[in-house]
Amino acid sequence: xxxxxxxxxxxxxxxxxxxxxxxxxxxxxxxxxxxxxxxxxxxxxxxxxxxxxxxxxxxxxxxxxxxxxxxxxxxxxxxxxxxxxxxxxxxxxxxxxxxxxxxxxxxxxxxxxxxxxxxxxxxxxxxxxxxxxxxxxxxxxxxxxxxxxxxxxxxxxxxxxxxxxxxxxxxxxxxxxxxxxxxxxxxxxxxxxxxxxxxxxxxxxxxxxxxxxxxxxxxxxxxxxxxxxxxxxxxxxxxxxxxxxxxxx
Numbered sequence: 001x002x003x004x005x006x007x008x009x010x011x012x013x014x015x016x017x018x019x020x021x022x023x024x025x026x027x028x029x030x031x032x033x034x035x036x037x038x039x040x041x042x043x044x045x046x047x048x049x050x051x052x053x054x055x056x057x058x059x060x061x062x063x064x065x066x067x068x069x070x071x072x073x074x075x076x077x078x079x080x081x082x083x084x085x086x087x088x089x090x091x092x093x094x095x096x097x098x099x100x101x102x103x104x105x106x107x108x109x110x111x112x113x114x115x116x117x118x119x120x121x122x123x124x125x126x127x128x129x130x131x132x133x134x135x136x137x138x139x140x141x142x143x144x145x146x147x148x149x150x151x152x153x154x155x156x157x158x159x160x161x162x163x164x165x166x167x168x169x170x171x172x173x174x175x176x177x178x179x180x181x182x183x184x185x186x187x188x189x190x191x192x193x194x195x196x197x198x199x200x201x202x203x204x205x206x207x208x209x210x211x212x213x214x215x216x217x218x219x220x221x222x223x224x225x226x227x228x229x230x231x232x233x234x235x236x237x238x239x240x241x242x243x244x245x246x247x248x249x
Contacts, residue, residue: 001094002182003032005031005161006071006075009199014070017249020067022062022183023178023180025068027062040130057205058072058087058204059107060104061106061145062142063103063200065102068094068101073230074101075093075094076093079131079133079134080132080134083121083122086110088107088108089107090105091105103198104137105137114165128179143201144222146202149242151207152228153221157219158185158214158216160215172210179203182242185229188246196246203241209239225246227243229241230242
């Protein structure tokens, strides 16, 4: 069974090429997941404030098959795979009419905020029946988990401070903001003569980026339509590994 959320895209969701930004597409997906939790009687603030638990995103893989534009009606679908370990899997699809625009697979972990340790969602009886379960998307069609070798040829393209507008309820950079941050440092996305758009993303969230942190952003050259991106904190620790797929209209 899939939970369905109907959304109309906005003008302010689009970029210079009038395509909805990848960050907004991921935001539509996660807002739909939040709406599903709300409708099931387990809003995120209740999970955090009363149960002292929080879902933390570990990895996301998404394909964007066709661009979206302003003021289009879309249908966002989400569902989960029943968790039997510490990993909680959630899937998404976006449709414009009968056309599948995007699909994604995400992996989450449930954290006990008191102990800062991973816990199993299946250990909590109050979560039973709170999620919509169905078969997973075809993972073979999605980009693999982002893993960047230490020997990868990356070069620094800038620094990025984590500020008020980046953070969420957990006081670290919201995962939906990373695609915008990445694209801010990709000249291919801002060159007026180019017509690139993001057609795939694989993001591995390795370490949280807290308010005030100064990240170093590194990237590779564009090769076979892919760019590798890594962010590092002041201690040189990896916060994010990403593989960005670009295509031309």
